[in-house]
Amino acid sequence: xxxxxxxxxxxxxxxxxxxxxxxxxxxxxxxxxxxxxxxxxxxxxxxxxxxxxxxxxxxxxxxxxxxxxxxxxxxxx
Numbered sequence: 839x840x841x842x843x844x845x846x847x848x849x850x851x852x853x854x855x856x857x858x859x860x861x862x863x864x865x866x867x868x869x870x871x872x873x874x875x876x877x878x879x880x881x882x883x884x885x886x887x888x889x890x891x892x893x894x895x896x897x898x899x900x901x902x903x904x905x906x907x908x909x910x911x912x913x914x915x
Contacts (some may be wrong), residue, residue: 858888865898875891895906 853861868879882899884890886908899906 855889860889861892861895861898868901868902868904878902879904881907883907883909885909886911891908 852856852867854860854863864882872878879902882890882904884906890906896906898904
């Protein structure tokens with residue numbers, strides 16, 4: 839998974855063995871950004887994939903004030 843900061847175009851790359859690991863990776867990334875830069879994430883832009891779906895992930899984002907933006911289905915980047 840590639841994470842990109844839209845303002846600075848900075849990128850972070852994460853790999854995981856199965857889709858189910860994506861939620862844990864996002865939680866770790868959120869904590870890492872706050873620890874290293876003292877900033878909170880404002881939004882995630884996701885591709886409607888099922889790896890992020892579910893009430894647990896939505897609740898996690900809601901608790902932290904993170905907006906979830908979904909891309910239009912069946913469109914490239």
